[in-house]
Amino acid sequence: MSPLEAVKLITATTPTGPLPDMPIDPELITAGQPIARGAVVNQSADKTLSSGLWTCEPGQFDWTYTWDEFVHILEGEVIITEEGGQSYTLGPGNIAHFPIGLKAHWQVIKTVRKFFVLKTLEPLEL
Numbered sequence: 001m002s003p004l005e006a007v008k009l010i011t012a013t014t015p016t017g018p019l020p021d022m023p024i025d026p027e028l029i030t031a032g033q034p035i036a037r038g039a040v041v042n043q044s045a046d047k048t049l050s051s052g053l054w055t056c057e058p059g060q061f062d063w064t065y066t067w068d069e070f071v072h073i074l075e076g077e078v079i080i081t082e083e084g085g086q087s088y089t090l091g092p093g094n095i096a097h098f099p100i101g102l103k104a105h106w107q108v109i110k111t112v113r114k115f116f117v118l119k120t121l122e123p124l125e126l
Contacts, residue, residue: 012041012051019053024061034059034108040126047123055113061106068119069098076112081105 022038038054056078073094080096081087083103090096090112098104100121118124 010042010044015039015041015053019055022054024056028061028063030060030062030105032059032108033057034061034106040124043124043126047125048120049117050120050124051115051117053113054116055111056106056108057111058108060108063104063106065098065100065102065104067121067124068100070117071096071098071114072116074113074115075110077109078112079107079109081107 019037019039022036024034024036034056036054036056038052040050040052042052043050071090073090073092073096075092077089077091079087079089081104083105088096
C-alpha cells in the first residue's frame with residue numbers, strides 16, 4: 001500500500017450541551033471563579049494536532065502556553081494581556097495565535113466559547 005492510500009479524512013461532530021469539566025489549576029486563578037469546560041473533538045493520527053471547543057465563565061487566570069494554539073472566538077469577550085503589558089480584546093469572530101512559550105493573563109469579561117487547534121510537541125493523550 002502506498003502512503004497516499006493510508007490517508008483518510010477524519011471527521012467529528014460539534015458537541016451540543018454542556019462540555020465536560022476542564023478545570024483551571026486553582027494556583028493560576030487570580031480573580032473570580034473562571035469555571036472552564038472543554039473537549040478535544042478531533043486529533044491527527046500522531047496526536048500532535050488536536051482541535052476542540054472550550055468555554056470559560058468570567059474570572060481571571062495566568063497561562064503559559066506549552067503548545068501552539070490557534071483560537072476562533074465564537075461567543076463572549078476576553079482581554080488577553082501578554083507578559084510585558086500588550087493587551088488584546090477578543091470577541092466573536094476574532095482569531096488569534098498563542099505561540100508556544102507565551103505567558104498571558106486571561107480576563108474573561110463575558111463567558112467565552114472558542115474553537116481551538118493545538119499543535120503539541122508530544123502526542124496529546126486523552
